[in-house]
Amino acid sequence: MKLRDLILPLVAVVVLIADQASKAWTVQNIPLNTTFDIIPSLKDIFVLTHITNSGAAFGLFPQLSIVFTFVALAVSVAIVFYYRSIPSGQWLVRLSLGLQLGGAIGNLIDRLRFGSVIDLFYVRFWPVFNVADSAIVCGVVLLMWHLMRTSSKPETVPQTATASPQSPEKTESSGKD
Secondary structure (H helix, E strand, O other): OOHHHHHHHHHHHHHHHHHHHHHHHHHHHOOOOOEEOOOHHHOOOEEEEEEEEOOOHHHOOHHHHHHHHHHHHHHHHHHHHHHOOOOOOOHHHHHHHHHHHHHHHHHHHHHHHHOOEEEEEEEOOOOOEOHHHHHHHHHHHHHHHHHHHHHOOOOOOOOOOOOOOOOHHHHHHHHHO
16 A cells, blocks of 8 residues: 555544544533633633534534535545545645545534534634534645646647648648549
């Protein structure tokens, strides 16, 4: 097995461990719907907040929790199958899919265990999120950046030996035959 084949599972496992460990710590140490000033001097900017989210990003559509469970499962399966077809030089695509897979599985585990996702990081100007959410967003941004970067390159046409142009007489005579 080559290193490129290990990028997806390694990145996904690191994200999954960080996500589940941070959520377990939050559940054990911060009562639901309360905050913890992890760095008191930054409490006006950043705190840990233990909340649950049964919906999508930013708590949208909480009534569709079962749909998001199936979407996370489908996305995870699609990433694993698509990963096999990625050309060997596409390490950034492999990294981005590993981030997305780890995040999708992390939130899927929460939905299956608790019926909702545990969120904990609260930057005061942004909705509360978790490691899995961050990994998904970073993975999508990396993938978009890669696609924009590679699609903007002009396609190169392979140079072939230049043939001598046909003389006008041959062109005209071939049209009269």
